Every structure is written in C-alpha cells, then in structure tokens.
Amino acid sequence: MYIKLPNGIIDSLRRRLLIFNIATLIAFILGLYYAILNSPPDYLQGDSMRIMYVHVPAAWLALSSYSFLALSCIAWFIFRNPIFNLFAKSIAPIGALFTLIALVTGSIWGKPTWGTWWAWDARLTSMLILFFLYVAYIMTWQTIANKDLAAKISAALGIIGFINIPIIKFSVDWWNTLHQPATISKLSAPSIHISMLTPLMLMTFAYILFLVTVFLMRYKIETLDQKILRVSK
Amino acid sequence: MQFYNLISRDLKLAFYSNTNFLFAASFLILILILIPFVFGTNISEFSILFTGFIWISIALSILLTLDRVFTSDYEDGNLDTIILTQQPLELIVCCKFISHWIANCIPIIMVIPIAGLLFEVNMQDILNIIINVFAGSPGMVFIGAAISALTLGSKRADIYKTIIIIPLYIPFIIFGANQESGLVLLGLSLIAFIFSLFTSTYSLRLYAE
Amino acid sequence: MSNKLIIQNLECVREDKIIFKRLSCDVESNQTMLIRGKNGSGKTSLLRTIAGYISKYNGSILFNDNDLQVNTELLSDFRFVGQKNSLKENLTVQQNIELWQLIYHTKNNVSEILDLLDIKMLLNKDIDSLSDGQKKLISLFRLLISKAKVWLLDEPLVFLDTNKIKLLENIILQHNQSGGITLYSSNNDIDLKYDLLINMDDYAVL
Numbered sequence: 001m002y003i004k005l006p007n008g009i010i011d012s013l014r015r016r017l018l019i020f021n022i023a024t025l026i027a028f029i030l031g032l033y034y035a036i037l038n039s040p041p042d043y044l045q046g047d048s049m050r051i052m053y054v055h056v057p058a059a060w061l062a063l064s065s066y067s068f069l070a071l072s073c074i075a076w077f078i079f080r081n082p083i084f085n086l087f088a089k090s091i092a093p094i095g096a097l098f099t100l101i102a103l104v105t106g107s108i109w110g111k112p113t114w115g116t117w118w119a120w121d122a123r124l125t126s127m128l129i130l131f132f133l134y135v136a137y138i139m140t141w142q143t144i145a146n147k148d149l150a151a152k153i154s155a156a157l158g159i160i161g162f163i164n165i166p167i168i169k170f171s172v173d174w175w176n177t178l179h180q181p182a183t184i185s186k187l188s189a190p191s192i193h194i195s196m197l198t199p200l201m202l203m204t205f206a207y208i209l210f211l212v213t214v215f216l217m218r219y220k221i222e223t224l225d226q227k228i229l230r231v232s233k
Numbered sequence: 234m235q236f237y238n239l240i241s242r243d244l245k246l247a248f249y250s251n252t253n254f255l256f257a258a259s260f261l262i263l264i265l266i267l268i269p270f271v272f273g274t275n276i277s278e279f280s281i282l283f284t285g286f287i288w289i290s291i292a293l294s295i296l297l298t299l300d301r302v303f304t305s306d307y308e309d310g311n312l313d314t315i316i317l318t319q320q321p322l323e324l325i326v327c328c329k330f331i332s333h334w335i336a337n338c339i340p341i342i343m344v345i346p347i348a349g350l351l352f353e354v355n356m357q358d359i360l361n362i363i364i365n366v367f368a369g370s371p372g373m374v375f376i377g378a379a380i381s382a383l384t385l386g387s388k389r390a391d392i393y394k395t396i397i398i399i400p401l402y403i404p405f406i407i408f409g410a411n412q413e414s415g416l417v418l419l420g421l422s423l424i425a426f427i428f429s430l431f432t433s434t435y436s437l438r439l440y441a442e
Numbered sequence: 443m444s445n446k447l448i449i450q451n452l453e454c455v456r457e458d459k460i461i462f463k464r465l466s467c468d469v470e471s472n473q474t475m476l477i478r479g480k481n482g483s484g485k486t487s488l489l490r491t492i493a494g495y496i497s498k499y500n501g502s503i504l505f506n507d508n509d510l511q512v513n514t515e516l517l518s519d520f521r522f523v524g525q526k527n528s529l530k531e532n533l534t535v536q537q538n539i540e541l542w543q544l545i546y547h548t549k550n551n552v553s554e555i556l557d558l559l560d561i562k563m564l565l566n567k568d569i570d571s572l573s574d575g576q577k578k579l580i581s582l583f584r585l586l587i588s589k590a591k592v593w594l595l596d597e598p599l600v601f602l603d604t605n606k607i608k609l610l611e612n613i614i615l616q617h618n619q620s621g622g623i624t625l626y627s628s629n630n631d632i633d634l635k636y637d638l639l640i641n642m643d644d645y646a647v648l
Binding site for chain 1: 386389
C-alpha cells in the first residue's frame with residue numbers, strides 16, 4: 001500500500017503561511033491578555049496560578065505531539081512510506097520544546113506552590129523521560145550514519161517510548177503524587193470555572209496554531225534535506 | 234575452537250594494551266576512596282551506599298570502555314579481517330560480548346571483597362553483592378555493546394550512546410541494589426542477551442557492506 | 443592444482459546508487475589481474491564483493507564452477523587485504539602478529555614469513571613508530587599467514603618503495619605459481635606485473 005504524499009495539501013497550506021503566522025500571534029496576544037489581565041486570581045495561590053495558562057497547554061501538546069510521532073512511526077513500520085519519517089522528524093523538536101516549556105514553567109510554579117523546584121514523583125519524572133525521548137529521537141537521525149538503520153531505530157524508539165504517554169496521563173490517578181489530578185477530561189464537564197477555562201482554551205488554541213505553523217515550516221525543511229541527501233549521492 | 238580463539242584474541246588485546254585491563258577495577262577503587270572525603274568519616278553508614286556505588290561504577294566503567302568492543306576494531310580494519318574469516322556473525326558478536334565482560338567485570342568482582350573490607354560490610358552482604366553482579370553485569374555489557382554496534386560509523390555518537398544506554402541500565406541498577414533479586418537480574422541479562430545479539434548482528438551486517 | 447574465478451554481469455549497488463554494472467571477466471590460476479580506475483569508480487567495492495563482504499549483488503561469481511552466493515564457505519579461500527592496515531597502533535609488531543594468528547586460527551611457523559618479508563628486526567617495535575610503508579608491508583603479513591587460493595589486494599602499492607614493491611612481486615609470484623589467483627587495484631602509474639586488466643571506466647554508470 002502506498003499512500004500518496006500530501007504535498008499538495010501541505011503546499012497550499014504553506015502558501016498561507018503568513019496567515020498562520022499572524023493568526024498565531026493574534027491568538028497568543030488574545031490568550032495572554034485573558035490569562036494575565038482578564039481572569040481571576042486563585043483563592044489560594046493568588047497570581048502565581050497564572051503560569052498554569054502557559055504550563056498546561058504546553059504539557060497537553062507535548063503529549064499529543066508524541067502521540068502523533070508514535071503514530072507516524074507505526075505507520076512507517078507498516079507502510080514504509082518515507083513521508084511518515086518526515087512527519088515524525090518535523091514534530092519532534094516542537095514536542096521537545098513544549099515538554100521543556102512544561103518542565104520549566106512547572107518548576108517555576110512548583111516553587112511557590114509546593115516549596116520545591118523539583119520532586120521525583122511519577123508525573124514529573126515521566127515528563128522528564130518524555131523530554132529525553134524526544135532528544136533521543138532527534139539525535140538518532142543525527143548520529144547514526146546509515147540512514148536506513150537510523151529510520152528503523154528511530155521508529156522503534158518512537159513506538160517503544162509511547163508507553164510513557166499513558167504513564168504520564170494516568171500517573172496522577174494511579175499513584176499518590178504531588179502533582180494535582182486532572183481537572184479537564186472528555187467524559188465529564190470540567191470542574192473549572194468559565195472565567196479560567198476561557199484563557200486556558202485560548203492559550204491552547206494559540207499553542208496549536210504555533211504547532212501547525214512551525215510544523216509546516218519544518219516539514220518543508222525536512223523535505224529539502226531529504227532532497228539534498230539524494231542529490232549528493 | 235574458533236570461539237576460544239576469538240575470545241583469547243580480545244583478552245590478549247586487552248591485556249597487552251598497557252593498563253586497560255585494570256581500568257575497571259581501579260575505577261571502582263577510586264570512587265570508593267573518594268566517598269569518605271565526601272561524606273565524612275562515619276564509616277558505618279556507608280554500607281547502604283556501598284551497593285549503589287558499586288553498580289554505578291560498573292555502569293560507568295562499561296560506558297567508558299565501550300569503544301573497545303567494536304569501534305576501535307572497526308576503525309583500524311580489524312573488524313573487516315575478523316568478519317572476512319567467514320565465521321558466523323553471531324559467533325563473532327558473542328565472543329566480543331564475553332571477552333568484554335571478562336575484561337571489565339571480572340576485575341570489579343575481584344575488587345569487591347577488598348572494598349567491602351574497607352567499608353566494614355559483612356561477608357554475607359558481600360556474597361550477595363557478588364552474586365548480583367555476576368547475574369546483572371553481563372546484561373549491562375550486552376546492552377552497551379549492542380548500542381555501540383548501532384552507532385558504529387558515526388563520530389559524534391558519545392552523547393547519544395549515553396542517553397540511550399543509561400535509561401536501559403536503570404532496571405539493572407534498581408534490582409542490583411536490592412538484595413534478593415539475583416534471579417531477576419539473571420532474567421534481565423538473558424533478555425538483554427537476546428536483544429543485543431539480534432541488534433549487533435543486524436548492525437554488523439549493515440556496516441559490513 | 444588449478445583454480446578459476448568467473449565473474450558474470452556483476453552489478454554493485456552502494457547506498458542506492460549503482461556503481462558499476464555488467465562487469466564480466468575470467469581469471470585462472472597463475473594469473474594476476476589489475477583493476478584500474480579513478481577514485482570512487484568501484485575498485486574497492488568490486489574487491490569487497492568478490493571477497494564476500496557485500497553479499498547482495500546482481501550477477502554471479504563462480505569459483506571453480508561453484509556459485510559463491512550459494513556456497514559461501516568457499517569464501518574462506520579468499521583473502522582480502524584492504525586499505526586499512528588492521529594494525530593495533532599501541533602494540534608491537536610481535537603482538538599484532540599473535541593477534542592475527544588467533545583470528546586466522548593458525549599456529550603456523552611465522553619465522554619463514556618474517557624472513558620473507560624481512561621484518562625480523564622490527565618485531566619489538568611499536569606500530570606507531572614505524573613508517574607508513576613498513577606498516578603496509580606488515581599488513582601484507584595477513585596474506586601469508588595461512589594458505590588462501592585467491593588474493594584480493596586493494597591498493598597494495600600505496601606507500602611502498604621500490605624494494606618493497608619488488609618484495610610484493612616476489613610474494614605474488616610464489617603464490618600464483620602454486621595455483622593461486624591474484625587481483626589487485628591500483629590508481630597510480632606504478633603497477634605490478636599483470637596478466638589481465640580491467641578498467642572500471644568501462645563498466646561505470648554515469
């Protein structure tokens with residue numbers, strides 16, 4: 001089975017890259033406005049809670065990006081179409097960035113809230129592992145000389161690392177951790193007030209736009225890299 | 234017969250290369266010597282840390298000597314020579330594993346009792362530690378060698394190897410620190426053996442081209 | 443004892459690129475074949491394919507009417523000496539020879555070989571203190587350490603001075619006269635005596 005490269009779709013999206021850039025900027029400005037100025041402070045934590053609006057969407061998208069990466073790797077294993085490697089390579093640095101943002105902002109948030117910059121509990125440790133998985137995925141492509149072998153190893157890495165995602169997701173349910181349990185899930189109405197939900201959703205939307213914009217840029221770069229590799233042989 | 238020849242070849246190489254043979258053992262001793270300076274001279278509390286430090290120094294000494302398994306032979310052409318003798322690749326890989334384990338871990342095992350004396354660890358505990366090291370260290374050697382085979386041609390692979398290998402060592406270290414887990418470690422080593430054999434022969438076949 | 447190496451329509455692919463195709467030649471006992479070609483034209487790939495290092499290729503190589511892709515155990519009669527010297531730099535010559543003896547599974551008497559190559563006085567010297575020509579000569583030791591019917595030499599003349607080249611010619615002569623076949627590649631103007639010539643340009647794929 002050979003899936004056709006959706007280069008047509010991606011090219012048409014890329015032509016509108018300027019629109020994406022502007023939309024992302026607007027979304028972030030709007031989201032941050034709501035987050036910083038137009039939402040109430042927490043009754044316990046005060047204004048330090050506002051960092052949640054940066055931390056939570058980053059963490060959500062870090063997990064989603066890895067899921068996308070793992071799915072691309074599985075698809076590559078099944079169909080052996082190089083486009084799936086391009087997808088995975090494009091999303092990896094974005095996911096790594098989001099994980100890093102989540103870790104750093106989480107650490108900054110943790111200091112006033114829990115009194116410590118870091119704790120070795122399940123969720124934090126598994127997020128750290130997620131970061132290293134992203135780094136390892138990126139480095140596989142850069143260090144292994146034989147590109148076929150690099151493809152296989154990185155795909156295996158992506159798939160095996162997927163086991164980390166449920167661990168992260170459910171770690172706050174399974175173990176008694178420092179990190180708070182999930183407030184927003186798909187199955188029930190969120191137990192969070194609308195005045196806090198709005199900036200959260202806005203910021204999430206802004207992050208998603210950012211992801212798509214950068215993904216489109218990176219995809220083009222990865223395709224060009226691939227072409228250079230082929231021509232130089 | 235060729236099995237013993239290849240192993241003796243690697244052991245001779247390790248033995249001739251000046252003091253490489255003693256590297257692993259001296260690594261352990263140096264780390265253990267530094268401990269009193271770090272923690273003060275209250276020796277009785279070291280027994281808990283003792284096991285941990287032994288396993289950490291095993292992990293580090295394997296990591297630091299990984300070049301000797303495949304990379305140095307690959308770079309000067311000896312790997313070519315060995316592969317061209319038409320021995321099955323699995324045999325060559327097994328011999329490399331075994332000789333690397335002997336060169337690295339046997340000196341450490343020999344040093345453990347002496348180190349135990351330095352830290353007033355009683356004989357029963359030392360025996361447990363030695364059994365655990367015997368069971369678990371082959372697995373660590375196998376994994377290290379396999380990852381080394383994967384990154385054979387590349388120049389900047391050091392950090393990458395470390396990032397991949399250290400997480401794979403975590404189960405060994407966790408169970409190694411636990412007293413009664415000799416069988417678990419043996420099981421882990423066997424799994425590591427199968428994984429490493431498969432991966433290394435596959436890599437060597439690719440790099441042979 | 444007569445040996446025959448037949449190569450038919452050999453095609454070699456490295457990293458998804460065809461380097462040469464439709465290469466055919468016959469070499470018999472007591473014959474030396476020179477493989478000439480520019481850098482990157484596939485000389486090393488050709489020798490490595492014959493030696494069995496590269497196992498996937500199109501075409502066929504027959505040794506004494508046996509297909510080498512099928513009867514791979516025959517490859518143990520082939521000896522390949524590549525451009526890397528296969529020497530451990532921090533050891534002495536003597537120690538390197540001992541290591542090779544273990545690899546090649548032989549306890550043959552080496553002193554005759556040492557006399558032949560005239561390196562007895564170098565035995566206890568470290569490899570990194572030798573000149574490149576001496577290192578090349580010692581790496582040729584591998585050819586003599588056990589009997590092989592086909593010698594495949596990749597750029598053996600690099601770094602060798604006139605005396606050593608004469609030495610190599612004598613060694614190859616002795617080998618060929620006892621039924622052996624020699625193939626070697628060269629880029630330079632200096633060549634050893636040869637009976638057959640292959641020019642890689644004839645088989646190159648542009």
